Amino acid sequence: MKENGRKQGAVSPCAACKLLRRRCAPDCVFAPYFPADEPQKFANVHRVFGASNVNKMLQELPMQQRGDAVSSMVYEANARIRDPVYGCVGAISSLQQQIDVLQTQLAVAQAEVVHLRMRHIPF
Structure with missing residues (x-):
């Protein structure tokens, strides 16, 4: 059975925790949105917004809005990587x-x- 994109009992960190070199807790706010098999997704978001800011934004949002917020951040981050001035x-x-x-x-x-x-x- 999977939980937050990870197998129960597995210690495989999400892409965010892997990049940040930290232990991925079961209640990791990043895990549902940044799976381990999509490392570039979090890398771009982290590069543009910073992990701390992303964490704060996600914590302030209701659970049902977090997925859309992450999609928006990923889109904006990718646009900023391609065009740093105008995004x-x-x-x-x-x-x-x-x-x-x-x-x-x-x-x-x-x-x-x-x-x-x-x-x-x-x-």
Whole structure:
């Protein structure tokens, strides 16, 4: 049987405890979200936010919100690793620019369709 991603009785530390070189307690706040087989996930979060801050954030949240918070931290940390200056904002800005270009192209295509239909209407 597994508990928090670990076998009961096993001493295999979660990715966080392994990176921090500490014993992984049965009630480890990191274990459910940073399994041992995904070490880079915690490494990036730790690098951007720091283990102490992540621990505090998770402790302050209700259990049902922690998974979403970890997903957000992982996403932001990965974005910050790729783009240390803008992080998620850079990705969002790039996507918004792509949307603007595509909307312009769509408007041009729609105008061409209207123009072609008008040419084929007999008077």
